[in-house]
Amino acid sequence: MDSMTIIAVASIITAGLTIAIGALGPALGEGKAVATALTSLAQQPDASATITRTLFVGLAMIESTAIYCFVVSMILIFANPFWNHFIAQTAGQ
Amino acid sequence: MDSMTIIAVASIITAGLTIAIGALGPALGEGKAVATALTSLAQQPDASATITRTLFVGLAMIESTAIYCFVVSMILIFANPFWNHFIAQTAGQ
Amino acid sequence: MDSMTIIAVASIITAGLTIAIGALGPALGEGKAVATALTSLAQQPDASATITRTLFVGLAMIESTAIYCFVVSMILIFANPFWNHFIAQTAGQ
Amino acid sequence: MDSMTIIAVASIITAGLTIAIGALGPALGEGKAVATALTSLAQQPDASATITRTLFVGLAMIESTAIYCFVVSMILIFANPFWNHFIAQTAGQ
Amino acid sequence: MDSMTIIAVASIITAGLTIAIGALGPALGEGKAVATALTSLAQQPDASATITRTLFVGLAMIESTAIYCFVVSMILIFANPFWNHFIAQTAGQ
Amino acid sequence: MDSMTIIAVASIITAGLTIAIGALGPALGEGKAVATALTSLAQQPDASATITRTLFVGLAMIESTAIYCFVVSMILIFANPFWNHFIAQTAGQ
Amino acid sequence: MDSMTIIAVASIITAGLTIAIGALGPALGEGKAVATALTSLAQQPDASATITRTLFVGLAMIESTAIYCFVVSMILIFANPFWNHFIAQTAGQ
Amino acid sequence: MDSMTIIAVASIITAGLTIAIGALGPALGEGKAVATALTSLAQQPDASATITRTLFVGLAMIESTAIYCFVVSMILIFANPFWNHFIAQTAGQ
Amino acid sequence: MDSMTIIAVASIITAGLTIAIGALGPALGEGKAVATALTSLAQQPDASATITRTLFVGLAMIESTAIYCFVVSMILIFANPFWNHFIAQTAGQ
Amino acid sequence: MDSMTIIAVASIITAGLTIAIGALGPALGEGKAVATALTSLAQQPDASATITRTLFVGLAMIESTAIYCFVVSMILIFANPFWNHFIAQTAGQ
Amino acid sequence: MDSMTIIAVASIITAGLTIAIGALGPALGEGKAVATALTSLAQQPDASATITRTLFVGLAMIESTAIYCFVVSMILIFANPFWNHFIAQTAGQ
Amino acid sequence: MDSMTIIAVASIITAGLTIAIGALGPALGEGKAVATALTSLAQQPDASATITRTLFVGLAMIESTAIYCFVVSMILIFANPFWNHFIAQTAGQ
């Protein structure tokens, strides 16, 4: 196995696992947030504007942790600096 | 084992595990969200429009984390840049 | 072990595990959703139409994550691009 | 170990684990759904028709995830395309 | 180790684990279903006919997932197509 | 290690683990069922006949999953077709 | 390592783990059953005869799963057919 | 490593783990049983005789699963038939 | 590594793990029992004699499972029959 | 494998896992915080200003732990001192 | 690696893990016991003498399981019979 | 692999895992603290000053454990004494 193959394999496996594991927490957290939002709406329909606004801000915060994982996953697949280094090295050889 | 086989094996295994693990969280989160939506509807049928709308926005947010995993999984199978690199390399040989 | 055997083994194992692990979350999530739907129906039989409709939309969303896993599993068994590449390569040899 | 043995072993192990792990979620989900159905029936016997109908639709959805696993398991044992490929290859040799 | 020994070992281990793991979920699910059936009977003895009937349908659905595992386990021990293939191959040698 | 030793070892380990893991679920499920039966009896002594009958049917269903495991375990020890095949092969040598 | 040593080691380890893991479920299940029996007795002392009788039947069912494990464990130590086969084989040599 | 050393090591490790894992379940189960016994006594001091008697029968049943493990552990240390076989074999050499 | 070293290492590791794992269950079980004893005392100070007596019997039963582990641990360190066998063998050489 | 390949592989895998595992806790913690914020808003709409302000401070604190992980992940990919050291070393060679 | 090094390493690792794992259960159990003692004191300050006395007896019982682990840990470090045997053997050489 | 590569790899992997695992506890703990702060504010808006102050002190304490992990992680990447030792050694060679 030459260096490029190893880098490619490591990038593929890590990219997949990063988003797979990283989606677990946000999905559960958002599920909980949405669930209580619905309970609150049923309990106090008059506060619907405040509840919806707070929910969206909260979802954005939680989603951001999933986005971090997605960004790292995309970087590893499409803009991997280590891969680029070896590509450049091979090309310059 | 040559490089292409290793890349292929890593892509196959990672693609499967990514969507398998990545489906766990969203499924549970959506289950929780839908469940409380139903409880809320039974408790406050009059707020049905607001509850349904909030539920759909929430489900979309949660589903998005599953979509991230599905996208990464599809990229690894059908548009894998590392695989393409080695295919190009082999063809150019 | 030649390349084709390795690809085949990886595809078989991944296809099975993908749907096996991927069925866990949706099954539990749908169980929770159906359970609360029944509780809600018993509590508010008059809202039966809204509850049933919301339940079906929710189940469809949750089932979609299981479908993603099933699709990936089927692709790996019957339309595996890596397998096809090596088949073509062998045939063209 | 020749290729056919490896494919056979991988198919056997995967077929068993797929249905074993895949039966876990649906069994628990259905148990929860049936349990709340019974609670709801005891609480609101008059809504028995609606509850039973919703329960059966729900059970069908949950059972479907177990069916996916069973189908993949059966495909791996009785209609395995990778196994057939190697059988054909051996026969044509 | 020749091919037949490996196939036999894999079949033995998989057959055992399949039914062992596969019995976990149904047993817990049925326990939950029976438990709530008893609670419901104590709470609403008049609905005993409906509760019992729904319980039996539910138990049948849950038991079905255990049956799937048992069937796969039996197939692997007594009607294993891979084993039969190698037996036939050895006999025809 | 010759084939017979490997088959024997695999059968011993699998037989033990099958019944050990397979006893976990039914024992917990039956414990839950018996526990609620006792609660129900204390709450509604008049429904004692129906509760007892439903309990016994439920216990039989749950015990059946333990029986499956015990049967597979016994088959592996005393009526193992793979072991018999190799015994016959050795005898016929 | 000759065959007899391997069989002996496998039997020792399996015998121990079988009863160790197999005692976990029944002990917890019986603990739950006894606990609710005591709660029920305190709540409804008049139904003491029915509760005690149902408890004993239930404990017997749960204990049976522990007995299965103990029986397999004893068979592996004192009446192991594989061990006996090799003893006979060695003696007849 | 000769056969006797391997048998001894396997016996030592298995004997320890058997009682260690096997003590987990009974200890938790008995803790639960004793705990509810105390709650019941505080709630219904008049039923003290029945509660105490039922508790002791229950504890005996739960303790029995710990005893099974202890018995197997002692057999493996002090009356191990496999060890005795090899001792006899060595002595008769 | 000669036989005596292996036996010694196995005994040391097993002795430690046996009491370490074996202390987990009893400590939690006793914690639960003591906790409910205190709740019961606060709720029904008049039944203090019965509660204390039952608590002590229960603690003794739970502690017994820890004692089993401690006994096995001590036997393995100070009265290990396998170690003694090899000591005797070495001395008699 | 030369040093640079190993450093690159370790950096890729660690960068992915760091943000993946590190996103789990904050996502769940924020989900819980947002959920109770919504409950509180529904219960006490008048305190909406204080609740929202406290929520945002809290979310910032929780998000900070995710940021730590993201920062370490980015450092490992784009500003890795160990990688730079070896790059410099190779260039200076 | 000679015998003494192996014994030393095994003793060091086991001594540490024994007390580390062994401290888990008692700490949690005592935490639970102390917690309910405080609840009981707040609920029934008049029974303070009985509660405190029972708490101390209970804590002593729970602590005893931690002491067992500490004793085994200290024996392994400072009075290890296996280590002493090899020291004596080396000295007598 | 020379010493420097090994040290670098170990530092990279440890730095990532330290902050990743170390962020789990504080994020969950802070989530719980913020959540109850919001509940308390909704329940007793008049005590808002005391609650906010206590919350901030508490968050600081919890955050401190995350800071410890971040500090160790940064030390390992940017001020690693072991790495510096080997750099100095190489430079002085």
Add this chain to the structure above:
Amino acid sequence: MDSMTIIAVASIITAGLTIAIGALGPALGEGKAVATALTSLAQQPDASATITRTLFVGLAMIESTAIYCFVVSMILIFANPFWNHFIAQTAGQ
């Protein structure tokens, strides 16, 4: 690797893991104890003296299990008898 290196490595790893794992239980146990102390103080401020005193005794007991781990950890680093033995042996060589 010579003996001293192995002993040193084992001591370092064990010392760290001992206090790390050993801090888990006491921290959670003390958290629970302090939490209920605060609840009790809010519920019964008059019993503040008794509650505080009992809390401190309890915390001391729980902390003691953490101290055991810290002591073993310090012994392994600074007063390790096995390390001292080898140091003495090397010095005397």
Add this chain to the structure above:
Amino acid sequence: MDSMTIIAVASIITAGLTIAIGALGPALGEGKAVATALTSLAQQPDASATITRTLFVGLAMIESTAIYCFVVSMILIFANPFWNHFIAQTAGQ
């Protein structure tokens, strides 16, 4: 790999894991303690002095277990006696 490299690697990995695992328990414990402190303050604002004081003492006790881990971690990085021994040995060579 020479001794110094091994010691360095072991120290780096252990130092990181010690504080990472060791921060888990205290963070959760403190989270629980702070949470109930806030609940208590909202419920009984008059006891605010006692509650705050008890909270700070409790947090100090819990933080102490995190400090133990941090101290061990720092000792391993900056004052490691084993590392110093080998440094001294190398220098004296």
